[in-house]
Amino acid sequence: MPPARKSALSSGSSSVQDYVKVIYAFTEWQDKPITSSQLAVRLGVANSSVSEMVRKLVDLQLVDHRPYSAIELTSAGRRLALTMVRRHRVLETFLVQELGYAWDEVHDEAELLEHTVSDTFINRMAAKLGDPQRDPHGDPIPSADGTVHVPHAVQLEELDGGHTGRITRISDADADLLRFFSSEQIRLDDRVEVVGRRPFGGALVVRFGPSGSARELDLGDQAAAALWVHSDPHPGCLLAS
Amino acid sequence: MPPARKSALSSGSSSVQDYVKVIYAFTEWQDKPITSSQLAVRLGVANSSVSEMVRKLVDLQLVDHRPYSAIELTSAGRRLALTMVRRHRVLETFLVQELGYAWDEVHDEAELLEHTVSDTFINRMAAKLGDPQRDPHGDPIPSADGTVHVPHAVQLEELDGGHTGRITRISDADADLLRFFSSEQIRLDDRVEVVGRRPFGGALVVRFGPSGSARELDLGDQAAAALWVHSDPHPGCLLAS
DNA sequence: GGCAAAATTTAGGCATGCCGAAATATTGGG
DNA sequence: CCCAATATTTCGGCATGCCTAAATTTTGCC
Numbered sequence: 246m247p248p249a250r251k252s253a254l255s256s257g258s259s260s261v262q263d264y265v266k267v268i269y270a271f272t273e274w275q276d277k278p279i280t281s282s283q284l285a286v287r288l289g290v291a292n293s294s295v296s297e298m299v300r301k302l303v304d305l306q307l308v309d310h311r312p313y314s315a316i317e318l319t320s321a322g323r324r325l326a327l328t329m330v331r332r333h334r335v336l337e338t339f340l341v342q343e344l345g346y347a348w349d350e351v352h353d354e355a356e357l358l359e360h361t362v363s364d365t366f367i368n369r370m371a372a373k374l375g376d377p378q379r380d381p382h383g384d385p386i387p388s389a390d391g392t393v394h395v396p397h398a399v400q401l402e403e404l405d406g407g408h409t410g411r412i413t414r415i416s417d418a419d420a421d422l423l424r425f426f427s428s429e430q431i432r433l434d435d436r437v438e439v440v441g442r443r444p445f446g447g448a449l450v451v452r453f454g455p456s457g458s459a460r461e462l463d464l465g466d467q468a469a470a471a472l473w474v475h476s477d478p479h480p481g482c483l484l485a486s
Numbered sequence: 487m488p489p490a491r492k493s494a495l496s497s498g499s500s501s502v503q504d505y506v507k508v509i510y511a512f513t514e515w516q517d518k519p520i521t522s523s524q525l526a527v528r529l530g531v532a533n534s535s536v537s538e539m540v541r542k543l544v545d546l547q548l549v550d551h552r553p554y555s556a557i558e559l560t561s562a563g564r565r566l567a568l569t570m571v572r573r574h575r576v577l578e579t580f581l582v583q584e585l586g587y588a589w590d591e592v593h594d595e596a597e598l599l600e601h602t603v604s605d606t607f608i609n610r611m612a613a614k615l616g617d618p619q620r621d622p623h624g625d626p627i628p629s630a631d632g633t634v635h636v637p638h639a640v641q642l643e644e645l646d647g648g649h650t651g652r653i654t655r656i657s658d659a660d661a662d663l664l665r666f667f668s669s670e671q672i673r674l675d676d677r678v679e680v681v682g683r684r685p686f687g688g689a690l691v692v693r694f695g696p697s698g699s700a701r702e703l704d705l706g707d708q709a710a711a712a713l714w715v716h717s718d719p720h721p722g723c724l725l726a727s
Numbered sequence: 728g729g730c731a732a733a734a735t736t737t738a739g740g741c742a743t744g745c746c747g748a749a750a751t752a753t754t755g756g757g
Numbered sequence: 758c759c760c761a762a763t764a765t766t767t768c769g770g771c772a773t774g775c776c777t778a779a780a781t782t783t784t785g786c787c
Binding site for chain 2: 773774776777781783
């Protein structure tokens with residue numbers, strides 16, 4: 246008889262969880278599926294390790310993959326990924342709201358804990374926090390049944406001069422950047438207006454804060470890409486409506 | 487040059503932590519150091535696995551061991567063990583007090599989490615809980631600097647008829663037993679009086695609860711060994727004082 | 728004191744995940 | 758359209774921690 250295929254229902258090893266989570270994260274904001282080497286870079290492992298593990302993920306029916314082509318999650322894989330994302334974001338919210346962690350301190354701790362906590366633990370923790378819809382960086386928290394509502398948002402970078410909006414998400418990929426935002430008092434839900442760009446590919450000039458006491462600031466590309474805003478309808482568009 | 491000995495300052499792998507914790511736990515209530523095979527039983531691994539790992543622990547300077555003799559913690563080993571015990575008991579307290587876990591549900595979850603949390607996490611969690619002195623089963627929680635105060639207590643089993651006392655500790659080794667105690671409304675700090683023993687090695691008869699509305703109960707050996715009491719001064723002893 | 732039983736250690740293997748190097752497949756520029 | 762650069766997979770190895778089976782040492786009983 247054929248070797249029994251292991252159940253994809255269990256949450257898999259810590260490594261399996263990491264792979265699936267990174268595959269998911271890649272497609273959360275782009276529509277192209279991730280390639281083997283991109284996955285290797287993001288996980289900090291060798292390409293050969295990815296090839297091996299992807300074979301295992303296929304066997305677990307968590308991803309679809311033909312040799313030499315990109316890697317895509319199956320529905321079971323997506324389910325597992327969403328479980329991990331929920332765990333991560335609930336934990337981050339808890340660390341900030343209940344244990345007084347700073348913004349930039351929570352990622353690594355959550356990264357470790359997410360592999361260890363039970364679903365019961367996360368669900369009770371979420372309930373205690375009032376079932377938050379987003380984490381301290383504005384990332385949406387999937388519900389226990391695996392549904393997410395990703396709010397409409399664009400990177401500040403992509404907005405033209407004159408546009409205004411509200412910050413709905415601040416990427417936690419770079420802890421230094423988070424500390425910079427803290428020091429500049431840039432927070433979730435702050436209003437923001439794009440003033441313009443310095444000439445010759447220079448910094449983005451933006452105005453932050455409540456319309457009364459706004460501060461003008463130059464942002465580099467990295468910073469401007471890390472801030473996601475819900476854009477207000479543009480004056481020009483209003484004419485069309 | 488000789489192979490560099492790995493630093494014993496880091497907390498070691500999850501397995502190392504488990505070994506050290508079990509070695510410590512064995513001597514917490516007995517003074518004989520643990521043997522290789524006892525360690526194997528408590529960890530649920532083969533004797534050969536213990537031999538191997540003990541060699542590693544010696545190399546990490548966490549235990550002292552000569553072949554074929556018992557295993558004892560070094561001061562670094564004891565320090566690590568107390569760290570793990572603190573983590574475990576703070577986590578258990580949190581699960582019960584903040585997440586509404588029942589008594590008998592916390593052990594396994596804490597067992598997993600204790601290997602993953604940071605010291606910062608535990609210390610902030612302990613602070614939030616008001617730096618509790620003991621966990622939900624009455625076990626003392628070591629302080630962050632590695633000191634423990636183990637309260638005086640004897641197993642209920644060992645008390646003679648007529649003695650009274652207060653329950654200060656309920657072993658969490660057996661979840662079924664914890665559920666039994668719950669169902670019988672036996673709780674930490676309850677007063678208890680040993681009435682006597684059923685004849686021919688029978689059950690221990692005890693009276694529980696506030697002196698007004700006490701319930702009498704037969705306890706088997708397992709149950710009587712799991713309950714630790716702070717014994718009141720015995721009437722006979724009072725004469726001597 | 729010696730010998731069998733019990734405890735312990737050593738030897739050889741397995742699974743997981745990682746690596747670097749070598750082989751193979753795909754791709755794009757000329 | 759072909760060949761070199763790039764991407765991907767295969768191969769042999771390493772480390773950790775576990776196993777069973779086979780030595781080896783200790784212990785206790787006669």
